[in-house]
Amino acid sequence: MPLTLEIVTPTRLVLRKTVESFTGPGKLGEFGLLPAHRPLLAAMRSGLARYLEEGKEHRLAIGPGFAQLDNDRVIILTDEVFEPEKLTSPEERDEARHAALDDRDKADAAARSWSGPTSADEFEESVLALEWARARLAALGE
Amino acid sequence: MPNLKDIRRRIASVRSTQKITRAMKMVAGARLRRAQQNIEQLRPYARRTMEVLSAIAGRTDQTDHPLLARREPPGKVLLVVLTSDRGLCGGFNANINRTAEREARTRGSADCEVVLDIIGRKGRDYLRRRPVKIRREITGVFENLNYAKAAEIGRSIVREYTNGRFDAVFLVYNEFKSVMTQKVVVEQLLPIKPEDTSDDRQAGEFIFEPSKQALLDRLPQMYVELEVYRALLESVASEFGARMTAMDNATKNADEMIDTLTLQANRARQAGITKELLEVMAGAAGLMK
Numbered sequence: 121m122p123l124t125l126e127i128v129t130p131t132r133l134v135l136r137k138t139v140e141s142f143t144g145p146g147k148l149g150e151f152g153l154l155p156a157h158r159p160l161l162a163a164m165r166s167g168l169a170r171y172l173e174e175g176k177e178h179r180l181a182i183g184p185g186f187a188q189l190d191n192d193r194v195i196i197l198t199d200e201v202f203e204p205e206k207l208t209s210p211e212e213r214d215e216a217r218h219a220a221l222d223d224r225d226k227a228d229a230a231a232r233s234w235s236g237p238t239s240a241d242e243f244e245e246s247v248l249a250l251e252w253a254r255a256r257l258a259a260l261g262e
Numbered sequence: 263m264p265n266l267k268d269i270r271r272r273i274a275s276v277r278s279t280q281k282i283t284r285a286m287k288m289v290a291g292a293r294l295r296r297a298q299q300n301i302e303q304l305r306p307y308a309r310r311t312m313e314v315l316s317a318i319a320g321r322t323d324q325t326d327h328p329l330l331a332r333r334e335p336p337g338k339v340l341l342v343v344l345t346s347d348r349g350l351c352g353g354f355n356a357n358i359n360r361t362a363e364r365e366a367r368t369r370g371s372a373d374c375e376v377v378l379d380i381i382g383r384k385g386r387d388y389l390r391r392r393p394v395k396i397r398r399e400i401t402g403v404f405e406n407l408n409y410a411k412a413a414e415i416g417r418s419i420v421r422e423y424t425n426g427r428f429d430a431v432f433l434v435y436n437e438f439k440s441v442m443t444q445k446v447v448v449e450q451l452l453p454i455k456p457e458d459t460s461d462d463r464q465a466g467e468f469i470f471e472p473s474k475q476a477l478l479d480r481l482p483q484m485y486v487e488l489e490v491y492r493a494l495l496e497s498v499a500s501e502f503g504a505r506m507t508a509m510d511n512a513t514k515n516a517d518e519m520i521d522t523l524t525l526q527a528n529r530a531r532q533a534g535i536t537k538e539l540l541e542v543m544a545g546a547a548g549l550m551k
Contacts, residue, residue: 126310128306128307128310129307130303130304130307130409130488130491131300131303131304132303133303133306133307146471147471147472147476148471148472151471158467158468158469159317159467159468159469160468160469160470160471161314161317161318161468161469161470161471161477162469162470162471162472163471163472163476163477163480186314186477186481188313188314188317190317190468195310195313195314197307197310197311197314
């Protein structure tokens, strides 16, 4: 009995597929799911998610959110998703890569120039932006 | 018989009104498509969030959690009423306002105070003149509506609810069924009512990561924000649907009116011609004598 994987964001149902396994970025570290796994509810951070469909590995970046596994059905609730597979031409991939690199450097600089507890929220924000940029790069195979 | 000039003037006036209603219908139709897409895309996410929330709530002692525990009987109830900022959308606002007023009356009693948060200018204008207690009026959310705005409203409701200012919170809004139909719903927002998960409980206890408490700190709050956002999107889509239908009817009615008036104008014109002819003939007959 394979897994049913559903990834949803507030703006769309990203995918709904039958997969053999799923690996995702949990708050406490990466976790992998195979059929007949114990029920799980996990908080997720930005990062690289992978799933195996008919022996082929697919990679995508997902934002912070939650994952639930129950009865071999995986639900991923997340704010945003980046699918490099949807970029068909090399130019598009290049553009996405540069955008991610830019975002990473910007967020990195912002986090480094953090000026104390008064701007704790901003620090948090730049860390999130940094993680999201890294996730996209990882999905692109960097 | 009204005179020809008056009828022609009326036809011109109805025509220009019709131009406006037709334009409004087109605009509403275009914006409806976006709004409909937005709500239809959000629904799967909202449904699954509820599912995930129910999975954890069903395995928790709900009386402990500030957003899940029921407070019976409620001593203070908040109704969040979603109307629109603009009119000319048929019964859209009237239905909401009437339901809100009725809810306020039936839920209120000597032991239970009902207060209203009103979103949208049209609800404010109506309910201000009614015997209900208004706590807050929010207008202008519908311009550039986004998640952040909804989350802000959601957060403030959660804050006040946790502080004990309210024992129950309800959303009153138009649910988008189709372009032609909207349904007024009164939905309990707080305390959160999770779905019953007792029958699909399978062997093996859930693993909660990082911990059950950490998840319970975040998920219910997020759910409330999301529900407010969803209700707003439902309302926006309903508003455009209602306006489009109303303006379509208005355009059709204008057509009918133009037809009737044109008929009248033609009759008046013919009557005038007949009268003139009769006068000419009478005059000619007089000369013949």
